[in-house]
Amino acid sequence: MRHILGILVSLAAFAGLIWLGFAAAARMQASPRTNDAYLQADLVHMAPDVSGRIVELDVQDNQLVRRGQVLFSIDQEPYRLRVTQAAANVRALQATIGVTANQVASQTSKAGVASTGISSAQAQLALATSTLHRLEPLLGRGFVTAQQVDQARTAQRTAQVSLDQARQQAVEAHQGISSVKPDEEALVASQAALALAERDLRLTTVRAPCDGRITTLDIAAGEFATVGVPLFTIIDTEQWYAVGNFRETDLPAIRPGAPALVYVLMAPDQPIHGTVDSLGWGVEPDEGATFGGLPDVPRSLNWVRIAQRFPVRIRLTSPPAALLRLGASASIVVSRRVAGP
Template structure:
């Protein structure tokens, strides 16, 4: 019995050693061909919804977490002040058009007056030129000559006055080429008032989901004040942090398998969009514009982790994505390292890199 026990113990020990060696090879294969990480989360673009104009909220057309389409009405602001402003701007536009027509008539009248004054001045000069030679022969008196000279000066002064009146009318008209500045300014005021009125209806800029809704009718909002946010549902991503020892095998365009903790039996697909070019080193935290994933502290020197952005395929409505969800990411590197064939034949397909079936669950997915 002792010999049998010793032999059995030896066989068990040998089996454990062989199993350990096989397990190391299997782990080597899966990590080499299919880098994976549990340090990943689902994310999406977040669009802040803000008021373009100030006023009291008259209606809230959505509720928190509601899906919306681009162009859907979200919130209405009391439009009455902006309707009045639009009516006032339109009235001022009509008044400006009337004033412009009046100034155009004044310009026509001033032009005709200039022609008349020019004719009067020309006649006065000609009359003076006729009678001046007659003074030496005493056919006219000196007073008549002086009166003629005075008439010339008066006619020329009236001509200058008419020309100045024409310039004033043209300046008041404010015509620059084919554009009348008065009317252009009035039309711009109408457009601005119409835009402000349109802004009273806040509409969704994207297809997405309402989040953090805290607006109710009667609340006064200021221009530029953010009211709530929309999660853009058109594109979803996973940001996965891979060790720097692994990212050399992760390439843009590589196929990715994603497992979400919320749906443990359902795999998702995606594509690597790109790898981060920089992160903040753990020793320095002064570059706020760079991502700074926190390493797991240990007594050994730790490899830095770099965020990898993965574009997810459109989801099944039965399994919707949620921003912030915990994910496990497995990247198909399409690479193979030479190992003995007899060892590779003993490794299951899911370890060798064959895509997992939807009902198959990877090891560690229940963590």
């Protein structure tokens, strides 16, 4: 009886283990989970937009800063001088445009007078021609003398010469009319240069683009800042994420928008709520690299294949600030249910 009872107990224990295995598998299938996770936040590498000597450094390493807070200031003197220079160029061009406009008005008036002279010369030529045409038929009849006809011809030629001179003067007057267009275009360029100089002056005061924590700060006032070269980094604390590496067999059960629970290692009994933000679509394979245009396929084959893991990004909802550390270890449990209607 003892032997039979021992067999029954062993069978019951074995069946219980099988049941627990199936239950665990079903639970894993219903709620994919991973212990290979960590907290993540966006990073802002603070690089200045203008170069210069740092005259004020208003933050310390690991300090909490708010959006718009002054981080450091660059020497403003050369940028103030550039603004003064650009403003003077704008004023000079504006004055030049005023003088040129007056010259254009005077030249236009002269051209108008020249055009009036053409009309007068044309009238004189018409009168002289008409007089000549009247006198020529009377010469044969003896009503006018040859001298009178010669005088009429001379008057016509003189009127023609006056008309040609008036036309030439009108052409020269119109050609002499200048334009303010080049000066106006130069003014637009100088105004743009002034706007850029004023912008550079504003950018000598560098402000925080977001709420966050200062990190990797190892400079002091007096350091020379160069455009585009980061001086330190801000951890953007306005939005936190958890990134977990899930097996590829779990990915079909994970949908963007699905609710998730995140457990940070420093407080494993305090769940942080979140939603699935996105699923990773690629990782670097261990094999299959390309050499010389051909794939590298190893000769040996491992019969035991471990499922690849892909990162899944979880957006945290109102996480407690005390638990948030960039890179902190975490666990993630994802529900199959998608949040929302």
